[in-house]
Amino acid sequence: MLAKASLENKTAVLYRMVMPSHTCPYGLKAKSLLERSGFEVEDHHLTCREETDTFKREHQVETTPQTFVGDKRVGGYDDVRRFLGKPVNDPDATSYRPVVVLFALTALMAAAVSYAVASTPFTVRALEWFISFSMVALALLKLQDVEQFSTMFLNYDLLARRWVPYSYVYPYAEGVAGLLMIAGALSWISIPVAFFIGTVGAASVFKAVYIDRRELKCACVGGSSKVPLGFVSLTENLMMVGMAIWMLVSRLMSTVA
Structure with missing residues (x-):
């Protein structure tokens, strides 16, 4: 259902931390990936710690950024990659x-x-x-x-x-x-x-x-x-x-x- 909704509605809603002293790098990566995948991103900035904590509490999540497509929450940056069929890095995997x-x-x-x-x-x-x-x-x-x-x-x-x-x-x-x-x-x-x-x-x-x-x-x-x-x-x-x-x-x- 989530994949079908993503194809019909190419608009994604993104909430990410953009503070005077800190811009979340994963939020930037999620926004860029969504845009490169053809999504129009509705970009919402969380501009202070209180605002960020309130968002997490309301949506019952532990981290930001968070992406929504339609009425479904996709999740954080790794979840966006999975949603778009992209490989997700495993920090514990062996690699040459x-x-x-x-x-x-x-x-x-x-x-x-x-x-x-x-x-x-x-x-x-x-x-x-x-x-x-x-x-x-x-x-x-x-x-x-x-x-x-x-x-x-x-x-x-x-x-x-x-x-x-x-x-x-x-x-x-x-x-x-x-x-x-x-x-x-x-x-x-x-x-x-x-x-x-x-x-x-x-x-x-x-x-x-x-x-x-x-x-x-x-x-x-x-x-x-x-x-x-x-x-x-x-x-x-x-x-x-x-x-x-x-x-x-x-x-x-x-x-x-």
């Missing part, structure tokens, strides 16, 4: 989006720098920059909340579970190794650090996921991550190991030459 976006952007950054330096995005150095840029970006996400990262990291890292301070050291080590690899400096520090933390990380992920069959969240993009521990986490660590080996071989070959 953070790492996909991160790796896509670091790959584009590496290609852009390669183009600026060598007039082509496709160089061996671009691949090296991609891995080192990714290391720095991942370290940055972890360092936003080291305490939360360390808590999640302790769920599966073999070394951190034996020596807790390693869970705090790890993101700094990853960031420093990545920065040194970008600069091509102090390889005697960056190579062993990347190889060590990558090897321990790969072994930890492999044991937790493929041997113990545990279902965990990965701390790779920070402590609030919804990324499942598994292939992506293993890839991150193997990339560091591969980069360390590649740089070591390259340095040895250049020394011999």
Whole structure:
């Protein structure tokens, strides 16, 4: 009945908070979504706390904004999305989006720098920059909340579970190794650090996921991550190991030459 009413009556009544010091972002999003979906929005502003509380009490709702179509209450912003057949974000759902976006952007950054330096995005150095840029970006996400990262990291890292301070050291080590690899400096520090933390990380992920069959969240993009521990986490660590080996071989070959 609600869907039928929405098709026959393309007018929506929206009540949202618009105060001198605060405009509800969900109210703005609900209004925009309704208008983009072809609705004429009758926009009512709740301009003070008393007015907002009175509205909630009269309609027996706990939040605003609230949308009405015909004589039916649709509800808040998420309810409007459901009403219009749009997907609704689940904050607890696992998602690979953070790492996909991160790796896509670091790959584009590496290609852009390669183009600026060598007039082509496709160089061996671009691949090296991609891995080192990714290391720095991942370290940055972890360092936003080291305490939360360390808590999640302790769920599966073999070394951190034996020596807790390693869970705090790890993101700094990853960031420093990545920065040194970008600069091509102090390889005697960056190579062993990347190889060590990558090897321990790969072994930890492999044991937790493929041997113990545990279902965990990965701390790779920070402590609030919804990324499942598994292939992506293993890839991150193997990339560091591969980069360390590649740089070591390259340095040895250049020394011999």
